[in-house]
Amino acid sequence: RRICRDPANHQPLAYLRLRQAIRNVVQQHDVEPGHALPSERDLALVLKLSRVTVRKAIAGLVEEGLLTQRHGAGTFIAERIVKPMSRLTSFTEDLRERGLRPRSEFFERVIGEVTPEESMAMNLSPGSLVVRLHRLRYGQDEPLAIERSVVPASVLPDPMLVRDSLYEALEQLGCRPRRALQRLRAVSLNAQQARLLHVAVGSAGLNIERRSFLDDGRVVEFTTSWYRGDIYDFVAELHTD
Numbered sequence: 458r459r460i461c462r463d464p465a466n467h468q469p470l471a472y473l474r475l476r477q478a479i480r481n482v483v484q485q486h487d488v489e490p491g492h493a494l495p496s497e498r499d500l501a502l503v504l505k506l507s508r509v510t511v512r513k514a515i516a517g518l519v520e521e522g523l524l525t526q527r528h529g530a531g532t533f534i535a536e537r538i539v540k541p542m543s544r545l546t547s548f549t550e551d552l553r554e555r556g557l558r559p560r561s562e563f564f565e566r567v568i569g570e571v572t573p574e575e576s577m578a579m580n581l582s583p584g585s586l587v588v589r590l591h592r593l594r595y596g597q598d599e600p601l602a603i604e605r606s607v608v609p610a611s612v613l614p615d616p617m618l619v620r621d622s623l624y625e626a627l628e629q630l631g632c633r634p635r636r637a638l639q640r641l642r643a644v645s646l647n648a649q650q651a652r653l654l655h656v657a658v659g660s661a662g663l664n665i666e667r668r669s670f671l672d673d674g675r676v677v678e679f680t681t682s683w684y685r686g687d688i689y690d691f692v693a694e695l696h697t698d
């Protein structure tokens with residue numbers, strides 16, 4: 458409390474007042490996600506505040522997830538991507554549905570032998586071949602998720618068939634999954650993940666493990682993803698029966 462108060466007049470410090478004021482404007486006037494904020498310099502000039510004060514207020518709102526900053530481009534009202542949990546959709550489809558352009562950067566796109574853990578998770582016999590994808594997934598050039606997928610080579614014979622979307626490749630092979638089990642966990646992102654996702658170390662993330670199946674029960678993919686917690690909302694519809 459003492460940190461937040463200016464002892465002279467018992468008013469919150471200027472940056473906290475500004476932070477609250479910006480929050481009020483955004484929430485009460487339903488400012489559109491993606492809307493750009495004036496530059497720090499302009500805000501400081503118009504509001505007759507120091508740039509340090511403006512910068513501190515904005516940094517706090519970025520941390521809260523209300524604003525996002527893109528290098529060189531400025532500060533914007535943050536977008537949240539709401540994904541219904543009950544539909545078996547791909548990252549690419551989720552983004553396209555919202556008018557966002559998906560893209561993948563591959564760190565790994567190889568074929569190799571299944572590990573003991575993977576063979577257990579995917580019900581594959583030891584020595585089976587699997588395709589491994591390790592990708593950074595973007596929406597409108599902003600990194601949103603890190604994804605590691607393992608797919609049996611009996612389903613996907615060549616890793617290079619995945620140009621950008623795994624599900625598109627599977628669809629073309631007639632092996633699009635029909636059912637999936639998904640586990641969602643809250644995590645804080647480690648240094649490497651935070652660096653790739655352009656967020657602060659320790660930021661909230663969603664760890665999602667998906668095992669998808671074909672109609673005949675064969676596992677199609679075993680994917681572990683780390684989604685940015687400041688952007689993604691997962692919404693589930695619940696039924697009593």
Ligand code: GLP
Pocket residue numbers: 546547548549550604606621622623624625665667678680682
């Ligand atoms: C989501 C799922 C993954 C799935 C991926 C496919 O991110 N969590 O399990 O592998 O979508 O997306 P795409 O077809 O864009 O590669």
